[in-house]
Amino acid sequence: MDLTHFDPNAPASSHQNIFGLPFGEEDARVVILPVPWEVTVSYAAGTARAPEKIFTASMQVDLYDADAKDGWKKGFFMRHPDKNILLNSDVMRKQAELYVHCLLEDGNPGENAFLKNNLQKINEGSEKLNQWVYEQTRALLDQGKQVVLLGGDHSTPLGYYKAIAEKEGSFGILHIDAHCDLREAYEDFRYSHASIMYNALKEVPALKKLVSVGIRDFCEEELQVAENEGERVKLFFDRDIKERLYEGDSWKSICDKIIAALPEKVYLSFDIDGLDPRLCPHTGTPVPGGLDTDQVFYLLKRMQESGRRLIGADLVEVGFAPEEWDANVGARVLFKLCNLLVKEV
Template identity: 30%
Template sequence: MKPHGTPFLGLPAPQSDFETAAVVVLPFGYEGGVSYGKGTAAAPDAVLAASCYLELYDEVLDDEPCRIGIATVTQPVIPSSAGAMLDTLETTAGTLLDQQKFVAVIGGDHSITTGYVRALANRFERFGVLQLDAHADLRESYEDSPLSHACTMARIREITPHTLQIGIRSMSAQEARQVKEKHLGLCTMHRFRNGRFDLEAELDRLPDLLFITVDVDVFDWSVIASTGTPEPGGMLWDEAMDLLQMVFSRKTVIGFDVVELAQRDHDDNSPFATAKLIYKMIGMKYCTNKA
């Protein structure tokens, strides 16, 4: 795979060399699954551009996570068909996984995640999926498409039943009934803030191997404002970092994606925060030990 013209963090060689990098950042700006605002197609380039202005030193981890090597590859040609798009991401992510790379995908809308999860399912017998999101995404179909971004967790649960959804503050009555009837692991933002959710117990319920999908609309608008389906009342930065730190300390994270950022000309803050989120998660993977 060819190196991207704007490597994540603007890293020079040898820190950005593919052969020696532990992490590969994969841009995947598909937005065929959106239902409201657009802009996710341009999000990966916006995040990569913003990342060049991040400090490499992390004051919380007291380390420079980039020392483990972070390569950035060019975005593959993405088909317009949702099914073919998922096949492309599955193949691309799978190729990187087979080269022993930890893959961080920058979306793109949330419909892309199923492709990455398929790649993992071909290589890991048992793993879980943690979703941080404002929306449950459990619909069987939305706007006549079972591959809409509103159906992502329904598709993922066809691959693995081991899921946990946190930050939810928007769902249909049908989705709510499904959560209750099937006893799904789902924590609304209201329960999260009121301390009515035993996060440690829910994490213990999941397999040790864990994939994380972060829809940036999980965040409060003061953190990330530009997203296609915004919802008020989301997580603050420190709330999210504390949550992620607990997850990375207790589980073996085998990959992650960050999706649903919408590139907007008037907003430089949101892509910068998204870039920092990605770098923080890489740091939590490689610069901390399990508790």
């Protein structure tokens, strides 16, 4: 694309696309696919509307990245959020709230025909969402695009995992999160945000390694799932990371151990609640502790320097808040992910 008349130092124009860039989808190397879906969130809602907030906040992101100079020139483009997906999410979210309320109050919503029907609709709707994501991402990958999926809640990228498995073969997921997300059908929702990695392990055979970093909120069932998977799953708990840092270990050394657990092809699944909640206070399920953005960016930089290849990414669970702080952080994380993807080319 001819960028002769584009000034990267000028204020960003909202008449352009994400980060104020002048690219259309056909010109962009990286396509950002927003998935405005949060049907099964189990605490605070709002993440379905995060993509539009992130788009607005992105106009304040400067285009110079010392780790990927001129990366933006490869082209970043964000699609408009699909209004039908958002509408379906809003409707099913209300159905899910009714079901969970009965589950917590009465303990047996399955005896209520209306609620049982709601559960079936939600599970079927989630399957359709997964298929939609698969079709969208597979088509983009077939066009030679690199894709960042922008949630929405953490249930959203399952279809993308399947598409990238078909395109790339065996791969690993580097999973930044406060939670293991290894629950089976949490709150009876088969494709819950709390079940994304359980479903990935069960439905994506090409996923050879799951390496989760920043984990600090989990249940016994999830630890058992991880143990049953053996070497396929490696958990780096936030408590252990912090203790090693307090006792004099370096973040570089810890990163090297994380990276050593990863295969050559790596997909990044970045739940924003993996960060310290001062950076993402309105995320769906904030947890004290966590990582800083610079720690994650350093980890990704070291990973690329090790020769491992970043093949795709998602950014999920960014909160929706009037003051836009969460979106501000989300936009900067998104920009870094786009730059790291094109750095591989």
